[in-house]
Amino acid sequence: MRKFYFKSIFLFLSPLGFSQIPQFPTTQNPNPSNFQTYSDQTFTSTHRNNTVPAIPKINNNERTPEAYRNDIKMAQEDMRRFEQEQVETKKAEFERRVKSLEDSGYNLPSLSGKAGTNAYYDAFDKLTTLDAENYSTTEANFIVENAFYDGKQNFQQFKAGIQRTAKQVLQKMKAEKQDTEDNTMKNIALFKHFSKSYKYDFDDYFGTKDWSKMFTSKLIKTGKGQCHSMPLLYLMIAEEMGAQASLATAPNHTYIKFLDSENQWQNIELTNGIFTTNSMILESGYIGSEALQNNTYMNNLSKKELMSQLYADLANGYIHKYGMDEFVGKTLDKALEYYPNNMYANLLKSMYQQARFKHVTDNLGIRNAENPEELQNIRYFPKAVELLQETKAQFDKIDNLGFKFMSSSAYSEWLGNMGREANRQQSEEIAERIKQMNAEKHRKKQEDLKKAQEEKRRIEEKKKKEEEERRRLFYLKT
Numbered sequence: 001m002r003k004f005y006f007k008s009i010f011l012f013l014s015p016l017g018f019s020q021i022p023q024f025p026t027t028q029n030p031n032p033s034n035f036q037t038y039s040d041q042t043f044t045s046t047h048r049n050n051t052v053p054a055i056p057k058i059n060n061n062e063r064t065p066e067a068y069r070n071d072i073k074m075a076q077e078d079m080r081r082f083e084q085e086q087v088e089t090k091k092a093e094f095e096r097r098v099k100s101l102e103d104s105g106y107n108l109p110s111l112s113g114k115a116g117t118n119a120y121y122d123a124f125d126k127l128t129t130l131d132a133e134n135y136s137t138t139e140a141n142f143i144v145e146n147a148f149y150d151g152k153q154n155f156q157q158f159k160a161g162i163q164r165t166a167k168q169v170l171q172k173m174k175a176e177k178q179d180t181e182d183n184t185m186k187n188i189a190l191f192k193h194f195s196k197s198y199k200y201d202f203d204d205y206f207g208t209k210d211w212s213k214m215f216t217s218k219l220i221k222t223g224k225g226q227c228h229s230m231p232l233l234y235l236m237i238a239e240e241m242g243a244q245a246s247l248a249t250a251p252n253h254t255y256i257k258f259l260d261s262e263n264q265w266q267n268i269e270l271t272n273g274i275f276t277t278n279s280m281i282l283e284s285g286y287i288g289s290e291a292l293q294n295n296t297y298m299n300n301l302s303k304k305e306l307m308s309q310l311y312a313d314l315a316n317g318y319i320h321k322y323g324m325d326e327f328v329g330k331t332l333d334k335a336l337e338y339y340p341n342n343m344y345a346n347l348l349k350s351m352y353q354q355a356r357f358k359h360v361t362d363n364l365g366i367r368n369a370e371n372p373e374e375l376q377n378i379r380y381f382p383k384a385v386e387l388l389q390e391t392k393a394q395f396d397k398i399d400n401l402g403f404k405f406m407s408s409s410a411y412s413e414w415l416g417n418m419g420r421e422a423n424r425q426q427s428e429e430i431a432e433r434i435k436q437m438n439a440e441k442h443r444k445k446q447e448d449l450k451k452a453q454e455e456k457r458r459i460e461e462k463k464k465k466e467e468e469e470r471r472r473l474f475y476l477k478t
Contacts, residue, residue, distance in 0.1 A: 106360050106383050111325045116150045120318050123147035124331060127314070132307045132338060138162050138236045140310050145215045148317045153217070161220055162233075166240035169193050179445075184438055186243035187258045187268070188431075194234060195273035199224050206252075206408060211320035214313075227253045227415075230270040235306075246300035247309065249343065251286040251406045253415075254309075257300040261437060265300065266430070272419035274427035275434075284406070284414040291402025296343050308339030315348055324355040346398050353391040360384050 111117060126143045138159055146153045173180050173189045180186065201224035207214040216233040219225035225233070231247055231254045238245045245258040248267070255276070256268040267276040281287070281298060291297050301309070315331040329352050335345040361369045364384060369375050378384040406414075417423070 106356070106387055108325045108329075108356050108359050111322045111327075114322050117318075117322060117327070119149075119151040120147045120314065120322075120327060122151060123314055124327075124334075127307070127311065128334070130307070132304045134303065135307070137232075137239050137306070140307065141216060141232055141236065144310050144314045144317065145212075145217055147314060148212060148215070148321060158217065162236050163240050165193075166237050169237070170241055182261070182438065183244050183258065184260045184434060186241050187238070187245055187266075188434065188438075190234065190238055190241065190243065191268050191270075191273075193237075194230065194270050197223065198230060198233075198270070200271050201226055207320070211317055227255065227271050231256050234268075234270060246302075247306055248298055248300055250281050250297050251284060251343075251404065252411045255281075260434060266434065269418060271415060274419065274424055275430040276418065276423070277426065277430070280418055280423055280426075283417060284410075286404045286406045286410070286414075288402045288404060290400065291343075294341055294401050296341055296401045301339075305339040305342070308335045308337075308342045308345060311335035311338070312342065312345040312348055315345075319348070319351075324352055328352050329356070341401060343398070343401055343403060346394070346401060347403065350391075350394045350398055353387075353394045357387055357391045360387055 112121075123143050123146065127140060130140060139155070142153070142155050142158050146155070169186075169189050170180055172193075173185065178185050178189065198219060201213065201222075204210060204213050205226040207228075212218055214226070214228045216225070216229045216236065219229040219233055234256050235245060235247060243258075245256055248255050248257045256270065257265050258268070260266050267278070267281070269276045278298060287297050311331055312335045315328045315335070318328055318331070328348070332345050332349045332352060335342060336349065339345070358369065361367075361375070361378065361384070364378060364381065366374050366377055378388065
């Protein structure tokens with residue numbers, strides 16, 4: 001993300017007014033030595049080809065000096081007319097472009113004519129019909145992924161696969177005599193299932209070449225995924241199991257959080273199959289104090305904030321498949337409505353704003369928006385200045401949220417460090433503590449159950465004796 005020119009140019013433009021008229025492009029003065037012979041006198045017509053007229057050949061032995069001077073004068077007048085026509089043509093074209101920009105609200109050209117975009121519009125509409133605080137994660141995620149496949153995937157088949165996996169995990173818990181009502185045990189069982197069933201896909205893990213590599217459907221089909229698809233699939237299966245878990249974010253990364261039996265948040269890193277601590281996540285060095293103060297990263301996302309992530313995914317899929325247009329802006333606005341501090345959505349919004357601003361400057365004839373002298377020409381167009389202000393504000397926002405650019409190599413290095421032996425040992429210690437904690441909880445639960453059963457027997461015996469005494473007294477009276 002580059003934004004240095006937004007800051008400097010914005011400060012440069014702010015004191016300027018809009019009273020002057022812009023200078024339109026002009027042509028260079030023609031060079032008479034390059035003119036060619038012509039024979040007709042229709043070169044002044046506005047319908048002719050834009051070919052520079054030439055001076056006729058003159059036989060000095062047949063022409064008088066006065067006739068020669070008249071021909072030169074006529075040629076010069078024609079050159080002036082030609083240059084004026086060129087200026088007026090360029091001016092008309094420029095005015096047409098400006099009018100087109102203003103008519104569109106300075107928006108990007110629509111890509112709606114491309115095949116398949118309707119699937120994205122339909123997906124957006126379907127997401128808006130869901131209750132943002134109480135919806136099926138499986139359904140919402142399927143809507144997003146299915147848009148990329150032009151709406152041709154089968155939801156019932158997709159859902160059945162999720163339900164089947166959830167049932168298998170619960171059945172294994174029962175076979176191992178684990179408490180299927182305990183949230184901690186359900187998350188541990190699901191975590192073990194992921195550790196055995198899925199592997200990290202090191203090929204194109206950001207979906208740069210193929211965005212579908214980010215999908216849970218690809219993970220289910222191949223058994224390989226990354227930090228985007230694995231946590232989403234985990235959430236969908238957990239939801240079917242009745243387990244409580246949340247998505248959490250870090251720079252270029254997502255992972256799972258769940259609340260254990262002691263009301264402590266535990267972090268699950270699915271990409272390398274370990275429990276992580278907050279300090280491990282902070283080791284990346286890309287989470288600064290601003291991000292922590294703004295709760296940008298490492299928080300358990302609510303259902304509404306998760307929906308914001310899904311809207312951002314919808315926009316990102318559209319960008320990868322078609323490019324940037326106003327659908328992207330509309331979708332990201334919806335994402336930020338649900339979760340204003342969503343770094344993922346804000347980064348995409350900054351890309352969208354930059355693309356929109358470049359479209360405008362290109363149409364205003366500003367070829368290098370990073371050149372202050374050239375960019376100052378937008379001061380003649382208030383809407384363009386307003387767009388520059390919006391773009392700068394969006395870049396300022398991601399700065400204030402604590403964004404730090406993390407390269408793919410830095411991300412790979414951090415992810416590798418997460419799985420080093422020291423962290424794995426710490427993960428095992430966390431797992432053992434959770435295991436002991438739940439064993440103690442189970443023991444106490446069994447003791448409480450035994451006490452309850454003994455109390456129940458005592459009460460039943462007391463009632464039985466009271467009933468026998470009542471009957472004895474009744475017979476004595478009769």
